[in-house]
Amino acid sequence: MSAFSKTELLIATVARLLEGCRHVAVGASSPIPGAGALLARAQGTGAFRVNLLGSRRHNFFTSGGVELFDCAAEGRIDAFFLGGGQIDGEANINLVGLGRYPRTNLRWPGSFGSAYLYYLVPRVILFREEHSRRTLVDKVDFVSAPGASPPDVYRPGGPAALLTGLALFAFDKERRRFRLESIHPGHGLEEILANTGFAFDRPEEVPTTPGPDADQLALLRGRVRAELAETYPRFVASVLESSAA
Amino acid sequence: MESPILPSLAALAARVPDGAKLAVPTDYSGVAMAATFALLRRGIKGLHLVCVPASGIQAELLIGAGAVATLETSAITLGELGPAPRFVDAVKRGSIRLLDATCPAIHAALQAAEKGLPFMPLRGLIGSDLLKFRADWKIIENPFDARERLVAIPALAPDIALFHAPLADREGNIWVGRRRELVVMAHAAKNTLVTVEEVRKESLFEDEALTSGILPALYVSAVAEAKRGAWPLGLWDAYGDDEAALERYVAAAREEDGFRRILASWLARPQAAAAE
Numbered sequence: 417m418s419a420f421s422k423t424e425l426l427i428a429t430v431a432r433l434l435e436g437c438r439h440v441a442v443g444a445s446s447p448i449p450g451a452g453a454l455l456a457r458a459q460g461t462g463a464f465r466v467n468l469l470g471s472r473r474h475n476f477f478t479s480g481g482v483e484l485f486d487c488a489a490e491g492r493i494d495a496f497f498l499g500g501g502q503i504d505g506e507a508n509i510n511l512v513g514l515g516r517y518p519r520t521n522l523r524w525p526g527s528f529g530s531a532y533l534y535y536l537v538p539r540v541i542l543f544r545e546e547h548s549r550r551t552l553v554d555k556v557d558f559v560s561a562p563g564a565s566p567p568d569v570y571r572p573g574g575p576a577a578l579l580t581g582l583a584l585f586a587f588d589k590e591r592r593r594f595r596l597e598s599i600h601p602g603h604g605l606e607e608i609l610a611n612t613g614f615a616f617d618r619p620e621e622v623p624t625t626p627g628p629d630a631d632q633l634a635l636l637r638g639r640v641r642a643e644l645a646e647t648y649p650r651f652v653a654s655v656l657e658s659s660a661a
Numbered sequence: 662m663e664s665p666i667l668p669s670l671a672a673l674a675a676r677v678p679d680g681a682k683l684a685v686p687t688d689y690s691g692v693a694m695a696a697t698f699a700l701l702r703r704g705i706k707g708l709h710l711v712c713v714p715a716s717g718i719q720a721e722l723l724i725g726a727g728a729v730a731t732l733e734t735s736a737i738t739l740g741e742l743g744p745a746p747r748f749v750d751a752v753k754r755g756s757i758r759l760l761d762a763t764c765p766a767i768h769a770a771l772q773a774a775e776k777g778l779p780f781m782p783l784r785g786l787i788g789s790d791l792l793k794f795r796a797d798w799k800i801i802e803n804p805f806d807a808r809e810r811l812v813a814i815p816a817l818a819p820d821i822a823l824f825h826a827p828l829a830d831r832e833g834n835i836w837v838g839r840r841r842e843l844v845v846m847a848h849a850a851k852n853t854l855v856t857v858e859e860v861r862k863e864s865l866f867e868d869e870a871l872t873s874g875i876l877p878a879l880y881v882s883a884v885a886e887a888k889r890g891a892w893p894l895g896l897w898d899a900y901g902d903d904e905a906a907l908e909r910y911v912a913a914a915r916e917e918d919g920f921r922r923i924l925a926s927w928l929a930r931p932q933a934a935a936a937e
Contacts, residue, residue: 444715444738444740445738445740445741447741470689470740472897472898477839478839478841479839479841480839480840480841480842480843480844480845481687481690481713481714481764481768481841481842482765482768482772482841482842482845483841485764485765485768489784511736512761512790513752517761517790517794518752518755518759518761518794519752519753519754519755520752520753521753522749522753523744523748523749523752523753524744525715525736525737525738525744525745526715526734526735526736526737526738526761527735527736527761527762527763527789527791528714528715528735528736528763528764529714529735529763529764529765530763531763531766531785531786531789531791532763532764532765532766532783532784532785532786533785534785535784535785536784536785558790559788559789559790560763560789560790560791561785561788561789562788562789565787565788566788567808568808568809568810569784569787569788569809569810570784570809570811648741649741649904650741651741
């Protein structure tokens with residue numbers, strides 16, 4: 417069995433979650449989702465477009481900052497990634513801060529495009545590497561964007577999955593609940609239960625998240641690493657292994 | 662006609678009054694940092710800073726220096742370097758008024774202004790706490806389909822749009838390439854101030870390949886030359902971020918004293934003085 421790092425497992429999982437997509441956009445400050453999208457593109461045979469915001473080479477938008485949002489509104493983006501300092505059991509996300517707004521005790525950057533894209537992009541993947549009761553909470557302090565909406569709000573999009581450093585969850589839109597899909601190698605259900613602040617569904621036997629195969633690792637350590645370096649030089653230098661090393 | 666090309670950054674900075682509603686682009690779009698240093702040198706204050714649609718080191722420095730009264734933005738971040746320390750501190754102390762937004766709402770507000778419309782409808786937002794704290798955003802019914810609610814975002818016409826670009830000509834035409842958000846900012850703003858790496862003698866319109874990326878002089882109030890005018894940020898393919906300088910900043914600005922020291926050293930940079 418080929419050895420792989422936790423980061424490589426997450427990137428391969430992101431790539432798997434993007435299967436069947438034709439156009440994936442990745443927001444700023446998202447190296448692992450960006451790497452996953454580039455891996456999916458590198459593996460793909462058909463048309464698989466990736467737009468990395470903040471990149472010059474891997475971004476083909478020419479109509480300015482608004483093009484991403486217009487594109488999403490027209491249904492031209494299949495998948496996008498959102499994170500959050502807090503994510504709750506109904507998939508509400510908080511990118512604003514801890515405590516009582518506006519004088520939050522701890523302020524995070526802000527909501528970015530979440531209060532729009534979460535509604536419009538069909539497959540939104542929530543990614544938060546830290547899996548703890550600090551990040552996965554019963555109820556967020558501030559709703560940057562809600563996990564679900566009433567019928568009089570146009571909402572073709574929303575959460576599809578939540579990927580953390582410990583596990584992968586799917587989101588059930590009807591029940592408004594997460595379901596544990598798989599646990600990453602080296603971790604167990606007790607650890608997930610102890611570190612998750614919200615209730616979730618789970619099968620009796622929870623599978624292990626599959627890691628990258630040799631082909632994926634080769635792409636990741638070669639082509640994808642090189643493509644990602646333009647946008648995320650620090651991440652590539654410090655976290656991603658190189659095939660040349 | 663009076664030339665829009667100003668002799669110095671100080672002359673450009675003099676056109677931004679205290680208390681102005683100032684629109685600036687996001688970090689990778691073309692940020693007029695040399696002009697921002699000129700604003701800080703003259704002790705600008707009371708700004709209503711509109712980030713289109715987010716900002717980084719520029720907003721961070723203005724906030725840290727106490728120049729911002731109101732901050733309208735979708736986010737403030739230093740990207741891979743992490744949180745912006747003076748912004749986080751100002752929020753905690755409640756020293757700035759926050760108008761938290763989402764990126765497309767800021768774009769929509771500027772688009773309403775450039776079209777001369779009172780508002781722009783926007784999907785999304787309903788159910789977000791952003792809406793609760795924005796008394797200026799209103800929920801409306803879709804006039805064509807009563808089964809849908811939308812949000813009306815009022816037009817936003819900044820007093821001044823300020824950005825940095827690679828190239829201008831003597832008439833004040835600016836080449837912005839594919840950074841069309843700079844065009845929208847300029848259309849929406851009452852005045853647009855631009856710094857550029859180079860002012861060319863020949864009209865930009867002489868090269869047909871450039872024309873689709875031109876912001877015409879009609880929308881441009883004044884231009885000043887500033888070599889490496891985005892430093893410590895990069896400018897597209899022209900030059901990259903000064904990673905070492907930004908790392909030094911983050912390390913220094915965790916504390917107020919450290920921030921004061923590094924800001925003073927940046928304001929005293931010989932390159933900046935020479936450019937003025």
